[in-house]
Amino acid sequence: MAPLRVLELYSGIGGMHQALKESCTSAEVVAAVDVNTLANEVYKHNFPSTPLWAKTIEGITLKEFDRLSFDMILMSPPCQPFTRLGLQGDVSDPRTKSFLYILDILPRLQKLPKYLLLENVKGFESSSARSELLRTLATCGFKYQEFLLSPTCLGIPNSRLRYFLIAKLHQEPFSFQAPGQVLTSFPDQDLEDLFKDKVIDKVGEASSSLSSEEKNLDPDIGPDCSSKKSLPKGAFLFKLETVKEMERKHDQDNDSSIQMLKDFLEEENEEMSRYFLPLNSLLRYAFLLDIVKPTCRRSTCFTKGYGHYVEGTGSVLQTAVDVQLESVFKHIEDLPEEEKLMKLSTLKLRYFTPREIANLHGFPLEFGFPDKVTIKQCYRLLGNSLNVPVVAKLISILLG
Numbered sequence: 001m002a003p004l005r006v007l008e009l010y011s012g013i014g015g016m017h018q019a020l021k022e023s024c025t026s027a028e029v030v031a032a033v034d035v036n037t038l039a040n041e042v043y044k045h046n047f048p049s050t051p052l053w054a055k056t057i058e059g060i061t062l063k064e065f066d067r068l069s070f071d072m073i074l075m076s077p078p079c080q081p082f083t084r085l086g087l088q089g090d091v092s093d094p095r096t097k098s099f100l101y102i103l104d105i106l107p108r109l110q111k112l113p114k115y116l117l118l119e120n121v122k123g124f125e126s127s128s129a130r131s132e133l134l135r136t137l138a139t140c141g142f143k144y145q146e147f148l149l150s151p152t153c154l155g156i157p158n159s160r161l162r163y164f165l166i167a168k169l170h171q172e173p174f175s176f177q178a179p180g181q182v183l184t185s186f187p188d189q190d191l192e193d194l195f196k197d198k199v200i201d202k203v204g205e206a207s208s209s210l211s212s213e214e215k216n217l218d219p220d221i222g223p224d225c226s227s228k229k230s231l232p233k234g235a236f237l238f239k240l241e242t243v244k245e246m247e248r249k250h251d252q253d254n255d256s257s258i259q260m261l262k263d264f265l266e267e268e269n270e271e272m273s274r275y276f277l278p279l280n281s282l283l284r285y286a287f288l289l290d291i292v293k294p295t296c297r298r299s300t301c302f303t304k305g306y307g308h309y310v311e312g313t314g315s316v317l318q319t320a321v322d323v324q325l326e327s328v329f330k331h332i333e334d335l336p337e338e339e340k341l342m343k344l345s346t347l348k349l350r351y352f353t354p355r356e357i358a359n360l361h362g363f364p365l366e367f368g369f370p371d372k373v374t375i376k377q378c379y380r381l382l383g384n385s386l387n388v389p390v391v392a393k394l395i396s397i398l399l400g
Ligand SMILES: C[S@@+](CC[C@H](N)C(=O)[O-])C[C@H]1O[C@@H](n2cnc3c(N)ncnc32)[C@H](O)[C@@H]1O
Pocket: 010, 011, 012, 013, 014, 015, 016, 033, 034, 035, 036, 039, 055, 056, 057, 058, 076, 077, 078, 079, 098, 381, 384, 385, 386
């Protein structure tokens, strides 16, 4: 059989392409489209033979689309119009224009693609853009299924709750299809559970199977710390964390179905010193950081501001593994600044390296960044990207 002809829209650094490879599908990406010059350079570095269209999607004509004669669309449209802490401009946000253009083009194609996969943030499921998408899919005769999934459901110690839609044309419905419901686990994960409580009955309602962190987590910005700040002082055990949050973290760290972070970490060496948190950040933000050890089985969503903004952009790593976090933070607020800093420094906190984030995202070791890309730029690009094994599994389900 001829390889599937795949069109990758909003291709960024190529997370979708990587997932397609990992899914072992016989496929060829016939065009990858993105306007971001730097992302395109990273894409080219890793997928040199793929035709890269460095232009806006709305600049591609119907004729050009038709000429590509693709069987599948993989796409991650910009998320900002749908994030909870964003302005939620939805369809009126200019960044949604290209997506609406795709929806307009789709029914007019000479040959409709057989398959479609879309990734976006949690929040998309209750947007008007999603309603438009479903309307277009119905017009064209697609069967679809929606999901809200995090890498934790594949045993990966990273929260990155994302909306996914898979759709196929003129075929039998998916065997597990749950119309009008957003599934929060993969269909082969205990089917019984799936239909008992692992669905969102009405769009936008959080399912009982999501962890409390994932229910509250802002998909792009990370946990909302402002609510913690407004809690009465007595509610904090230490580090502005509620007992409930600490229990949740403890439970996650004891969940042996999830791997330990150490499996994803680079070896500590002198080079790592550049990832240590600057002292002023330590003093200012220590109470708000999500601090994890290599033996933890969790980390919060790494966003594009990681390494630049400290608060809520992703976990930091405690490399002094024998130091007790609780003892460092005990009564620390009563200490003079210098002593506070001395205590905090004993934790040896550092940022995860871009390679470590790429590992958690499931990019293989051979995936790399051109030398000219700075660390900050790597964080930005990775923060915009996706979890490869989650998408690879969805592609397999879609084609299965
Ligand atoms: C959420 S990111 C997708 C990242 C990608 N899946 C990856 O693995 O890196 C959205 C991407 O869409 C691109 N983009 C946004 N608006 C666009 C448009 N109108 N035309 C083409 N690309 C666009 C951005 O440059 C960004 O790289």
